[in-house]
Amino acid sequence: FWTCLDNSQDGEMSFNHCKAEQAAFELCAKNKMNLERPEPGYFSMVRMHDTKRPVPSDPFRIGSLERHPPKLEVPDPPLISQANEYPEAKIGMKFGHRKPWMFEGKLW
Numbered sequence: 001f002w003t004c005l006d007n008s009q010d011g012e013m014s015f016n017h018c019k020a021e022q023a024a025f026e027l028c029a030k031n032k033m034n035l036e037r038p039e040p041g042y043f044s045m046v047r048m049h050d051t052k053r054p055v056p057s058d059p060f061r062i063g064s065l066e067r068h069p070p071k072l073e074v075p076d077p078p079l080i081s082q083a084n085e086y087p088e089a090k091i092g093m094k095f096g097h098r099k100p101w102m103f104e105g106k107l108w
Contacts, residue, residue, distance in 0.1 A: 001018065001022055001024070004017065
């Protein structure tokens with residue numbers, strides 16, 4: 001079956017020219033391993049998980065794992081008056097270090 005796909009006539013590995021080989025492959029899988037081909041869309045179906053466990057009350061604490069909530073504080077960006085502390089933030093700096101590994105200033 002895979003050789004038919006590799007050597008398909010249109011060169012795009014389409015199944016259109018390999019229906020006979022595909023049928024033989026599916027029949028062999030059914031007879032030898034008792035595997036049936038699922039219907040189209042089977043793997044993209046939405047499934048509901050049925051459990052007897054209750055919904056966790058705190059999503060950041062599950063079992064013995066202690067998860068830290070995300071930090072919501074974002075630091076303020078540097079001001080223009082602090083340009084001396086940040087050499088990459090000089091006003092009018094047209095051609096400076098464009099390589100991030102050459103950064104020498106402190107962030108916060």
